Amino acid sequence: MADDRHEPEGGTDETLDAVAEALRTAETGVTLTGAGVSTASGIPSFRGDDGVWERHDPADFHRRRLDADPAGFWVDRLSLREAIYGDLDPEPNAAHEALAALEADGHLDAVLTQNTDGLHDAAGTDRVVELHGTNQRVVCDDCGHRRDAEAVFEQAADGDLPPRCNCGGVYRPDVVLFGEPMPDVAMNEAQRLARDSDVFLAVGSSLSVQPASLLPKIAAEAGSTLVVINYEETPRDANAAHVLRADVMQVLPAIVERL
Template sequence: MDGKLIDRIRGARRIAALTGAGISTASGIPDYRGPEGVWTRTPSAVNAFTLENFMAGSAVRREFWRAYADHAAWRAEPNAAHRALAELDTAGVAVRVLTQNVDGLHQRAGLAARKVLELHGSMHTTRCTGCAAGFPTTEILAADDEDPACPRCGGILKLDVVLFGQLLDGDVLGQARTIAAASGLFLAIGSSLQVEPAASLCTVAVRAGATLVVVNRDPTPYDDDAAFVLREDIEAVVPELCAAVTR
């Protein structure tokens, strides 16, 4: 690893990590835009992940629920990158994860739920679009209904995830911006940084004086703002970065 990078991040006490689908691919969860990504292999799948389409048609909802019924995330385990971030926290470094992922692997790796902001929601909970009642997704899937209805009011159920055309939770986004602005080191890991407003957290951090390190296989729109850009294997390089912080 670049000695200048090690010198720059050694001893960082406030770290924010914006994580995207790329951090979970080593756990067996496909990303969205990569060579084997969900959108790459099945471009039409985007339709089922668009709020307007989801709400308008039962056929779209059935396609959506089929996509999650046997999703790889149900069987996935945290990988070395997830664990390295959790171990930084155990070592006494102030770590906050701002994740675009909905898989819950950061929490399973050992980070307390309060230290993980799920910007795009969680696949582990389901909510009624009518009465807003919430349910564990496993209970909804166990009913084996292709287009499940709310047990309380009969309304349309939707995973507690943000779909295209749906706004992020304002409180969560506000917390994320506060965390980004307070960080000394901001890691953007495994994110294409093409989805806003989550990607703009990089700008919030840099403007506040943080060191931005982008770790991603492909170029991103924020590479020019980064102090360092790493095109290395995420599962290998994130533990190295975390180890460098505590040297």
């Protein structure tokens, strides 16, 4: 019988079948996602041509800037938020939904993400390791109290700068700022999952930012079947069992279909 499944541009039926079979037989499947998973939801990438950092100076969002000028940091953070989201109310796309389906069906144990948009949670993925934190929350720099970000950003937009916690400390976005290390808890969990994985999907990431970019290498060196799905070449392609130069919005649903 002819196979009428859609073949994404840049992929092959044989490769997609092989990836699906690897996930079917894996005890532990793990995915790392980057900006390419969220651009279809309207969220711009930070690097590359016309990326966010082409229009905003990363130094404005350095840890030193928050310490030295918290009010100025928040003025620039409001501008950055407008550049990223504007009037957009981003929703999960087919790639997010496919990963949630893979987890729900028992083929995926965790999603490790470099993204801070919260769309994996919104899509229904239960186990999300946020390597760079999340824009959906703020955290007090003094007492560590966390709360939903929306009201605090509104407070800042109304001129209450910098926004402060009840303890008097300054709120900050609950993300990793330039000049800060990655959170130990998240990175330790991500490294353990990478080492324990039987299949590791690196999806929509240039794999150029350390230490997250090392996770696929850790997985491959531990014997995992590494799959790289990205339009552009990555430094980890040589470690991969399968490389798909294709749209993640097509590839991930195609894999779900095969399972």
